[in-house]
Amino acid sequence: MPVFTGSELTCLRGDRLVFTGLDFRVAPGEALLLLGPNGSGKSSLLRMMAGLLKPFRGRLAWDGAPVPDDPDGHRAKIHYVGHLDAVKPVLTAAENLAFWAGLGGAADPRASALAALDRLGVPQIAGVPGRYLSAGQKRRLNLARVLAAPAPLWLLDEPSVALDRAAVALLEGIIAEHRAAGGMVAVSTHADIAMPGARELHLDDFTPVTGGNAFDDDAFGDGGIEGEDAA
Amino acid sequence: MHRFANPARFQRLATAILPWSAGATVVLLVVGLYFSLFASPPDYQQGDTVRIMYIHVPAAWMSLFVYTNMAIAAACGLVWKHPLADLFAKAAAPVGAGFTAICLITGSLWGAPMWGTWWVWDARLTSVLILFFLYLGYMALVNAFDDPQRGMRAGNVLLLVGIVNVPIIKFSVEWWNTLHQPASVMRMDGPTVAAPMLVPLLIMAVAFTLYFVTVVLLRLRAEIVQRRIQTMRLTQAAE
Amino acid sequence: MTRFLRLVGRDLRLALRQGSDASIAVMFFVLCVVLFPFGVGPEPNILARIAAGVIWVAALLASLLSLERLFQTDYEDGSLELLALSPVPLEAVVLAKTLAHWLVTGLPLIVAAPILAVLLNMDTAGFGTLVLTLAIGTPLLSLIGGIGAALTLGARRGGVLLSLLILPLYIPVLIFGAGAIDASLHGLTPRPHLLLLAGLLAAALPLAPWAGAAALRQAVE
Structure with a gap:
């Protein structure tokens, strides 16, 4: 299984430079823990890894093959869980999940949806329409997506929000299983999610010292001072 | 291309060009207006009304010229993601809309004595009116987002969609017009333009173009400075 | 292909369970047309004369009405991000959603149009052409409108803005649509109009999803 890197x-x-000069590397079986204060770019980095956000500079690659060369292949390799739960109020939990499973390439979407709900400890919500679910149940439903269709790289943005202690423990177990099977995860979190042997990435290390912006010369990387100015 | 897309370098370039383009605009406008209002002969059919043409025709040219330029900049902005290309379209839009409005107003001023009515659903007038709506739509879209970047990107896509549609709209309006209003309607074509009229017309066209360059440079500069101020505020808020 | 159908199926199911969009569009269409006799008077000849144009303008407005929500709910609940990240190309997502939108809001208009034509005293010679132009024209409206819906995602006053952007682009569709009906009413062949409409549809089928996808990518960035 290939290695996912960013350089x-x-x-x-x-106009705000969130982080710059950031490198990371996730190999099969590894976990990347994104840490840093609010606004340090944890969510942005995950969105960038997912391909939603284009990096202003730098590159993402699978085994050295740049992501922009094969965007379809990249999307097939990832699961992204963001802040929004993407739960349709008029569809039941199982229908919601089965749709994403089918789109992600599961052979039998409905069966894998039910199995995933079971694994996250909420088999009873399968027939409940989305509008009656609690915040925690919606969260579990959203997390169940990563199990309903297989993908090697999981990108989880604050997955523990709205989850109770038992659910966090379940999530830890699921991540450990995924890694044991050669999967990769990148997780941003404020709360503690136990991931033994996870590599930590402190995003505040990459925050630019001065408030740089796109309209300064140096943002273009070629220096800007010309003869007329120096004279 | 990248050289001039650098905002700081652009600022220096703009500072160098601006006095010349502004000066030339004023001189050419004065000369052009003198020629078109006093030193050219009245038309043997239209009399002095023909002098409206010296404003109307260059404005019509400019309305299309500016829109095409904006669409080209939009394509550059989308492909190379250069902040200046995005800003150009945003800066040029009100100027283009202004030319289009002038074209429409002078057109109906000319129509009142010549056709006996302020407005006819002539194919050209109608096309220009739709072009005016396209300008307004673009400006409304660009300013409708909290993130200015997003507004300009959306505007770029709209400009490209628009430029594909302009010929289609033009063609369909002409088709519609010939169906609904057979040859009785007067066209703006008039007699072929004679040399004494052509010279002031061209002078005015050049003056309008230079005016466009000057105003867009000024607006671009202001926009860049505004972005800088915004960034300073953001930096302060972060500290 | 099965994924594409899955997308269409999901949107249809959502629309049917929510149930409002389709009926509102067609009710608006009917009401809009019914208003005209009150405005221009009940004189049958006048109504027959303007019927084609009135029905087509009402169809434009009715299709605009529901377009705002084409991507809006998916954008707000995060589904759009996930759709953009799914293995299905975003262009196909746009096409699937547009197709579902047309099935839900465009088809009922085509069914309702002949009834309205009767109310407006339109000559029966134009009925076939009316249905035919709407059948070619309403998918075109959904396709063009889809670009606008994608562009105005997250904008302030998105709905009003959408009409401002899209209505000028609808003009050719209106011209050829109403023109074809007029031609049949006057005993001429509507063929050139219909061919031009079909040509526009053929051009919009690949181009509109492409532009819509470009706009959506910016919206989820």
Whole structure:
């Protein structure tokens, strides 16, 4: 299974330079724990890894093959769990999940959906429409997506939000299983999620010292001072 | 191309060009207006009304010229993601809309004595009116987002969709017009333009183009400075 | 292909369970047309004269009405991000959602149109062409409108903005659609109009999903 790497990544949100010169590497079986204060770019980095956000500079690659060369292949390799739960109020939990499983390439979407709900400890919500689910149940439903269709790299943005202690323990077990089978995870979190042997990435290490922006010369990397200015 | 896309370098370039383009605009406008209003002969059919043409026709050219430029910049902005290309379209839009409005207003001013009515659903007038709506739509879209970047990107896609549609709209309107209003309608074509009229017309066209360059440079500069201020505020908020 | 059908099926199921969008669009269409006799008077000849144009303008407005929500709910609940990340190309997602939108809002318009034509005293010679132009034209409206819906995601006053952007682009469809009916009513062949409409549809089928996908990518960034 290939290694996922990012090198010299720079993230620009609007005019704000969020992080710059960031490198990471996730090999099969490994976990990457993203740490840092609010606004340090944890979510942005995960969105960048997913391919939602284009890096301003730097590159993402699978075994050295750049992601932009094969965006379809990249999307087939990842699962992304963001802040929003993507639960349709009029569909039942099982229908919600089966749709994503089918889209992700599961052979029998309904069966894998039910199995995934079972694994996350909420088999009883399968027939319940999305609008009656609690925040925690929606969260579990969203997390169940990563099990309903297989993908090697999981990108989890604050997965423990709205989860109780038991659910977090379940999640830890699921991540450990995934890694044992050669899967990879990148997780951003404030709370503690136990991931033995996880590599830690402190995003505040990559925050630029001065508030750089796209309209400064140096953001273009070629220096800007010309003869007329120096004279 | 990348050289001039660097905002700081652009600022220096703009500072160098601006006095010249502004000066040339004023001189050419004065000369052009003198020629078109006083030093050219009245038309043997239209009389002095023909002088409206010296404003109307260059404005019509500019309305299309500016939109095409914006679409080219939009394509550059989408492909190379250069902040200046995005900003160009945003800066040029109100100027283009202004030219289009002038074209429409002078057109109906000319129509009142010549056709006896302020507005006819002539194919050209109608096309220009739709072009005016496209400008307004673009400006509304660009300003509708909290993140200015997102507004400009969305605007770029709209400009490309628009430029594909402009010929289709033009063709369909002409088709519609010939079906509904057979040859009785007067066209703006008029007699072929004679040399004494062509010279002021061209001078005015160049003056309008230079005016466009000047105003867009000014607006681009202001926009860049505004972005800098925004960034400073953000940096302060972060500290 | 099965994934594409899955997408269409999901949107249809959502629309049917929510149930409002389809009926609102067609009710708006009917009401809009019914208003015209009150405005221009009940004189049958006048109504027959303007019937084709009125029905087509009402169809434009009705299709606009529901377009705003084409991507809106998916955008708000995070589904759009996941769709953008799914192995299905985003262009196919746009096409699938547009197709579902047309099935839900466009088809009922085609069914309702002949009834309205009767109300407006339109000559029966134009009925076939009316249905035919709507059958070619309403998918075109959904396709073009889909671009606008994608562009205005997350914008302030998105709905009003959408009409401002899209209505000028609808003009050719309106011209050829109403023109074809007029031609049949005057005993001429509507063929050139219909061919032009079909040509526009053929061009929009690949181009509109492409532009819509470009706009969606910016929206989820």
